[in-house]
Amino acid sequence: MSISGMKHPKFAKRFHQAVELAGVESTQQELSKLLGVSEVMVWSYQNGEKLPRMAMAIKMSDAFGVTVNWLLRGVGDPIDRTPSSKPSKRTSRPLRKSTQAIVDFVEKLTEHERKKALGILELTFQKK
Incomplete structure (x- = not known):
C-alpha cells in the first residue's frame, strides 16, 4: 500500500x-x-x-x-481528440440536474434571445 x-x-x-x-x-x-x-x-x-x-x-x-x-x-x-465518424459518447450521458435545467431553459429561447443570453453570460463570468 x-x-x-x-x-x-x-x-x-x-x-x-x-x-x-x-x-x-x-x-x-x-x-x-x-x-x-x-x-x-x-x-x-x-x-x-x-x-x-x-x-x-x-x-x-x-x-x-x-x-x-x-x-x-x-x-x-x-x-480523445481524434476525428471520428461515430457520434460522441459525451452526448449520450445523463447531464447533471443543474446542467439539464440550463439546457431545457435555453432550448425554449429564440436564436436572438440565445445570442443575447450568451453575451450576458460572457460579460458576467469573464475571467479577469
Missing part, C-alpha cells in the same frame, strides 16, 4: 477527474447505475482500492469521454 493508504492513488485521482470532465453525477449510486456495477465497486475505484478490468475500463472510457490509456496509465490527453 502507498503512504496514503490507497493501493492505486493515481488511478483514483484520474477516476475523479474523469467523472468531473464528464459532468455526470458523482454519487456512488449514480455512478453504479451508469457503469452497471455495485456501489461498493464504485467506492473501490474512487478510493484506489481496485483497478478496473479492461472491459470495465473501456466502459468507463466511453461513459466519461476519456481515453483508456489516460484513465489507466495517465498517458496522453484525457480526451
Whole structure:
C-alpha cells in the first residue's frame, strides 16, 4: 500500500477527474447505475482500492469521454481528440440536474434571445 493508504492513488485521482470532465453525477449510486456495477465497486475505484478490468475500463472510457490509456496509465490527453465518424459518447450521458435545467431553459429561447443570453453570460463570468 502507498503512504496514503490507497493501493492505486493515481488511478483514483484520474477516476475523479474523469467523472468531473464528464459532468455526470458523482454519487456512488449514480455512478453504479451508469457503469452497471455495485456501489461498493464504485467506492473501490474512487478510493484506489481496485483497478478496473479492461472491459470495465473501456466502459468507463466511453461513459466519461476519456481515453483508456489516460484513465489507466495517465498517458496522453484525457480526451480523445481524434476525428471520428461515430457520434460522441459525451452526448449520450445523463447531464447533471443543474446542467439539464440550463439546457431545457435555453432550448425554449429564440436564436436572438440565445445570442443575447450568451453575451450576458460572457460579460458576467469573464475571467479577469
